[in-house]
Amino acid sequence: MDAIDLNLIELLRGNARLSYAELARQVGLSAPAVHERVGKLESSGVIRAYRAEIEPESIGLGVTALIEIIEESAADTDDVLESFRAIPEIESCYFMAGVESFLLKARVGTIGELEALIVRLNRTPGVASTRTGIALSTKWENRPQPVGTPPA
Template structure:
């Protein structure tokens, strides 16, 4: 269980990961040492898994986003193909899914030609991969890594 202070801390850190401990303490109405202890406990419990910078992929030449459904020969519950897919740098996400396909992956490349080459030369050569279906993103209207925190104005519910 987390309390209201922990919820506030999680919300602030999701939107402003570079916030100073002193500023975070001021916003939640605590002393910095108390906030630091709470942050450490949230990390230890796995609620805070890390901190990262959000890089503009388009400005680095990765303007194409695609989602690919992947069928594999993995046994039920097996994720060997997923581990190989996850090791490909252009693959940003790998999701083991229910349904006809086994995985849904998110890919970023420079253009359609680079996507085709990736599908042929990196994904298509994986022995356990049986087929792929790819959808190219025309425009991204929302993309976020933030999670609604239950019990706050941004989230719903009572407790984690």
């Protein structure tokens, strides 16, 4: 993981559909060299996926909510997690420090669907209570920050 790798990562974060030839021009290597480097970044797990970023409203997901979960004291965290994983509306799931064990980001089409989701979460075994905040608008999301120094 050297400066060229970081450069490639930054380029692909900005536009995942750049051709290897174009990447090669930008970093000053040949296309096969870039191909091999990117392949290694993928297989080592540094690059997890390439995703198109879609405007949620256009695919009928106009409501964004952030939901904090408080677990029952006796809950099995892994079981709760698996229940959450089965709910497709939950786009992100963070395990948090503090009273609330989880923070979920969910997207649904309507407030009615959000209500159904919250009911479902509250009924999930191991969940003691939930606290939901609705995002009125998403100012930005997953903005890539310039890559700094890799860890020692």
